Amino acid sequence: MLTADAVVDEEVTLCSRNPLNAKLYPLRLHLPPNNSAMHVLVVPQSSKDYKFLIILPLQLSTPASVSTSPAAASSKQPFLPSPSPVLDPGSLFPTNHIKVAMAANMFVVPQTQGTVLCCKCGILMTPNPANMCVTCLRSEVDITEGLRKHVTIMHCPECNSYLQPPRTWLKAQLESKELLTYCVKRLETDLKKVRLVNAEFIWTEPHSKRIKVKLKVQKEVLNGAILEQCYVVEYVQQDHMCESCTRFQANPDQWVASVQLRQRVSHRRTFFYLEQVILKHDAAAHAIKIKQMEQGIDFFFGNESHALKFVEFLGKVAPTGKSKRSEQLVSHDTKNNSYNYKYTHSVEISPICREDLICLPPRVAVSLGNLGPLVICTKVTNNITLLDPFTLRQCFLDRDQYWRYSFKSLLSSRQLVEYDVFNVEVVSPEYNVGGSKYVIADVEVARVTDYGKLFYVRTHLGHILHPGDRALGYDLYGVNSNDNELDKYTDLVIPDVILIKKSYEEKRQKKRGKPRPWKLKSLNMELDESRGRANEEKMNSEYEEFLRDLEENPELRFNLSLYHNKNYQPSEMASMGDGDDVPSVPLEELLADLELSDEEDGEDSMRE
Amino acid sequence: MATRLQFENSCEVGVFSKLTNAYCLVAIGGSENFYSAFESELVDVIPVVKTSIAGTRIIGRLCAGNKNGLLVPHTTTDQELQHLRNSLPDQVVVQRIEEKLSALGNCIACNDHVALTHTDLDRETEEIIADVLGVEVFRQTIAGNILVGSYCAFSNRGGLVHPHTSIEDLDELSTLLQVPLVAGTINRGSEVIAAGMTVNDWTAFCGSDTTATELSVIESVFKLREAQPSAIVDEMRKSLIDSYV
Numbered sequence: 001m002l003t004a005d006a007v008v009d010e011e012v013t014l015c016s017r018n019p020l021n022a023k024l025y026p027l028r029l030h031l032p033p034n035n036s037a038m039h040v041l042v043v044p045q046s047s048k049d050y051k052f053l054i055i056l057p058l059q060l061s062t063p064a065s066v067s068t069s070p071a072a073a074s075s076k077q078p079f080l081p082s083p084s085p086v087l088d089p090g091s092l093f094p095t096n097h098i099k100v101a102m103a104a105n106m107f108v109v110p111q112t113q114g115t116v117l118c119c120k121c122g123i124l125m126t127p128n129p130a131n132m133c134v135t136c137l138r139s140e141v142d143i144t145e146g147l148r149k150h151v152t153i154m155h156c157p158e159c160n161s162y163l164q165p166p167r168t169w170l171k172a173q174l175e176s177k178e179l180l181t182y183c184v185k186r187l188e189t190d191l192k193k194v195r196l197v198n199a200e201f202i203w204t205e206p207h208s209k210r211i212k213v214k215l216k217v218q219k220e221v222l223n224g225a226i227l228e229q230c231y232v233v234e235y236v237q238q239d240h241m242c243e244s245c246t247r248f249q250a251n252p253d254q255w256v257a258s259v260q261l262r263q264r265v266s267h268r269r270t271f272f273y274l275e276q277v278i279l280k281h282d283a284a285a286h287a288i289k290i291k292q293m294e295q296g297i298d299f300f301f302g303n304e305s306h307a308l309k310f311v312e313f314l315g316k317v318a319p320t321g322k323s324k325r326s327e328q329l330v331s332h333d334t335k336n337n338s339y340n341y342k343y344t345h346s347v348e349i350s351p352i353c354r355e356d357l358i359c360l361p362p363r364v365a366v367s368l369g370n371l372g373p374l375v376i377c378t379k380v381t382n383n384i385t386l387l388d389p390f391t392l393r394q395c396f397l398d399r400d401q402y403w404r405y406s407f408k409s410l411l412s413s414r415q416l417v418e419y420d421v422f423n424v425e426v427v428s429p430e431y432n433v434g435g436s437k438y439v440i441a442d443v444e445v446a447r448v449t450d451y452g453k454l455f456y457v458r459t460h461l462g463h464i465l466h467p468g469d470r471a472l473g474y475d476l477y478g479v480n481s482n483d484n485e486l487d488k489y490t491d492l493v494i495p496d497v498i499l500i501k502k503s504y505e506e507k508r509q510k511k512r513g514k515p516r517p518w519k520l521k522s523l524n525m526e527l528d529e530s531r532g533r534a535n536e537e538k539m540n541s542e543y544e545e546f547l548r549d550l551e552e553n554p555e556l557r558f559n560l561s562l563y564h565n566k567n568y569q570p571s572e573m574a575s576m577g578d579g580d581d582v583p584s585v586p587l588e589e590l591l592a593d594l595e596l597s598d599e600e601d602g603e604d605s606m607r608e
Numbered sequence: 609m610a611t612r613l614q615f616e617n618s619c620e621v622g623v624f625s626k627l628t629n630a631y632c633l634v635a636i637g638g639s640e641n642f643y644s645a646f647e648s649e650l651v652d653v654i655p656v657v658k659t660s661i662a663g664t665r666i667i668g669r670l671c672a673g674n675k676n677g678l679l680v681p682h683t684t685t686d687q688e689l690q691h692l693r694n695s696l697p698d699q700v701v702v703q704r705i706e707e708k709l710s711a712l713g714n715c716i717a718c719n720d721h722v723a724l725t726h727t728d729l730d731r732e733t734e735e736i737i738a739d740v741l742g743v744e745v746f747r748q749t750i751a752g753n754i755l756v757g758s759y760c761a762f763s764n765r766g767g768l769v770h771p772h773t774s775i776e777d778l779d780e781l782s783t784l785l786q787v788p789l790v791a792g793t794i795n796r797g798s799e800v801i802a803a804g805m806t807v808n809d810w811t812a813f814c815g816s817d818t819t820a821t822e823l824s825v826i827e828s829v830f831k832l833r834e835a836q837p838s839a840i841v842d843e844m845r846k847s848l849i850d851s852y853v
Contacts, residue, residue, distance in 0.1 A: 019735060019739065110776065111774035111776055111777070112774055112775045112776065113772075113774055113775075114773060114774060114775045114778060114791050115791075116771040116791050116792050116793060117792060117821050117822075117825055118821065119793050119796055119797045119819045119821055119822050120796075120819055120821065121821065122820075122821035122824070127771035127772045127791070130797050131771055131793040131797035131798075131799065132797050222797075223797070
């Protein structure tokens with residue numbers, strides 16, 4: 001009986017094909033002696049139509065019942081039961097192969113890789129495209145042939161940098177990633193022939209002036225086998241001072257370019273503010289030296305391009321005019337016609353500052369749309385914002401426009417006078433002018449020093465002034481100005497007082513001496529030694545005013561970085577019972593004191 | 609005994625010659641060295657015939673045969689066919705077959721009992737093989753290559769196959785062929801076994817690049833060390849007497 005160990009679902013008959021007439025006849029085979037079991041091995045034939053091949057005789061007592069015909073044959077051959085042309089395969093007729101078609105699925109035999117002998121040394125190994133063991137292959141072929149094993153590199157001992165020809169010096173520590181990249185880059189031409197897989201340093205004594213790098217490379221050899229090999233490259237470090245160190249050694253104070261920043265006013269508020277802006281943007285990072293001068297600051301750079309960049313930066317944050325550049329010849333090489341110069345840039349900032357009172361020249365007033373000739377400057381960035389306090393019209397003058405006319409201010413914040421407010425009558429609703437709210441009101445004020453004279457004036461500060469407040473303003477009644485522009489206006493009605501801002505002086509008295517919860521960083525400036533003690537006091541009081549300004553104006557704080565003052569302890573009697581608190585910097589705007597201050601300030605909260 | 613030789617500076621001996629137990633075919637070379645190498649080994653035992661097939665010298669790859677017959681492709685000229693019929697012993701049947709795959713040496717690998725063929729061979733060709741050569745025909749691949757005639761060489765005593773053959777494949781083939789098989793290389797790591805060597809039951813010829821290791825493998829798997837032509841004859845005589853009863 002045909003026992004189906006294989007996946008044989010149907011009954012099968014084994015037939016053989018007669019070679020003469022290509023017909024199927026049942027197969028009769030010699031049985032083994034003693035009726036012992038015969039083994040049948042069914043082997044899948046690796047051909048397209050999934051036929052199985054039964055090799056070796058099988059145990060069959062009688063021909064089985066139904067035949068299944070081979071698949072691809074011109075099949076439907078009827079089973080011929082007639083005994084006569086039955087072939088006895090026992091006679092070793094050539095075609096004793098048997099084919100049985102199965103509709104079974106092919107199963108895949110798991111393949112395990114065998115081992116062969118290496119053709120050279122005869123050890124067992126897994127077959128590879130070269131059919132040689134790795135040692136034999138390596139003895140035959142050396143893929144590192146022709147690659148450089150010794151390279152000389154230049155090293156500057158002063159600044160610990162390495163020369164990348166022709167002129168760049170790369171700063172790198174020993175056994176650092178940058179040094180590894182540099183070393184591999186020096187071998188670039190060699191590494192085009194092979195593929196680099198890994199590179200690492202081998203430790204060498206630093207004094208030995210040798211750097212060793214172990215490289216692992218791959219290359220294709222004989223018949224497609226890829227061989228991988230490690231080799232060591234030795235770099236000899238030669239000491240050679242780089243150009244900047246040479247120059248520095250020759251003269252340590254050597255600067256190549258300088259920027260002289262000036263503003264022709266009597267106070268230094270702009271420079272305090274600019275100092276903070278420069279710190280925030282890190283614009284003076286390349287400056288070798290910074291020196292404080294009268295009416296300005298000098299910046300010294302090692303490179304003309306740094307100076308130019310700084311000048312451009314200034315043009316973006318302050319209303320500077322066109323900068324002038326002058327050169328001074330330092331040295332001249334006659335042999336290759338190269339010249340060394342020292343460059344000086346002179347940059348002037350416009351004298352118009354915040355809270356200045358300006359009388360516009362007639363041409364300017366007309367060009368700005370008949371803006372009332374008396375205007376207040378409310379904001380200075382690289383544009384100047386002018387506000388007409390009576391019509392609440394705001395205008396912008398950008399740098400070029402300002403410097404075309406270059407008018408001066410009539411009165412500046414030094415000339416502010418304190419007034420007491422007695423009565424406020426709101427005249428207009430609240431207007432929002434360029435982000436700030438103003439209300440026009442009629443107020444009754446008198447100078448603090450002279451209560452005798454009362455003034456009835458119109459002001460734009462109606463939204464913050466209340467009776468009993470103090471305000472700062474310009475005393476046009478009492479001032480004696482010899483401004484040319486003002487004289488040009490023959491029929492102008494000049495108000496007696498123009499109020500600029502509210503004064504918190506009284507409340508500040510209580511807080512005097514107490515440290516602020518925030519602080520500012522400062523630039524590393526050299527002070528002008530020639531100034532005396534009096535100037536120092538003036539500077540301190542100006543700085544104090546600047547800090548107060550920062551507290552009062554959130555928009556001023558927008559561009560700057562303020563830091564937590566670690567020394568500040570909030571006192572027990574924090575806020576007085578007054579409803580009207582002194583404006584101060586909210587805590588969210590302060591940055592923790594970091595070394596790098598790239599982050600923006602917190603949300604800009606508007607002061608109410 | 610395995611001999612190392614070259615055909616006109618090429619180590620691919622199996623391309624230019626065909627060795628069986630009853631005859632040997634050799635290509636016509638510029639010098640007589642190739643022919644004389646074969647002759648010195650086989651002079652009195654079997655005829656060594658110089659021939660070309662289809663006007664080419666790559667006779668080893670174009671024809672397939674064993675002691676019972678020889679199959680040549682349809683491109684063989686009539687003169688060559690006649691020459692072969694005349695030179696070979698009478699019991700060897702020379703048959704020209706019409707087959708699309710005309711490089712029969714690459715498609716068919718055979719010994720005196722079993723043949724392995726290319727999977728795409730025609731059915732008629734398969735029957736002719738079975739008829740003329742007197743063998744059982746199996747369609748197989750070797751290490752995934754369908755050119756079985758190129759990647760294996762076997763005789764009645766043993767066989768050598770492509771080095772990448774897996775162990776399961778090796779077992780399967782060995783069971784089919786009923787001879788011991790080993791995976792190995794020829795001519796210093798070349799995988800094309802049958803092109804690099806030609807073998808019969810008592811002798812083998814390999815390319816001169818064959819290393820000592822490869823040679824020792826060949827000698828051991830084909831059992832060439834103790835084999836001498838007379839020994840074969842003695843064995844056959846014994847078995848003949850046995851079956852007479």
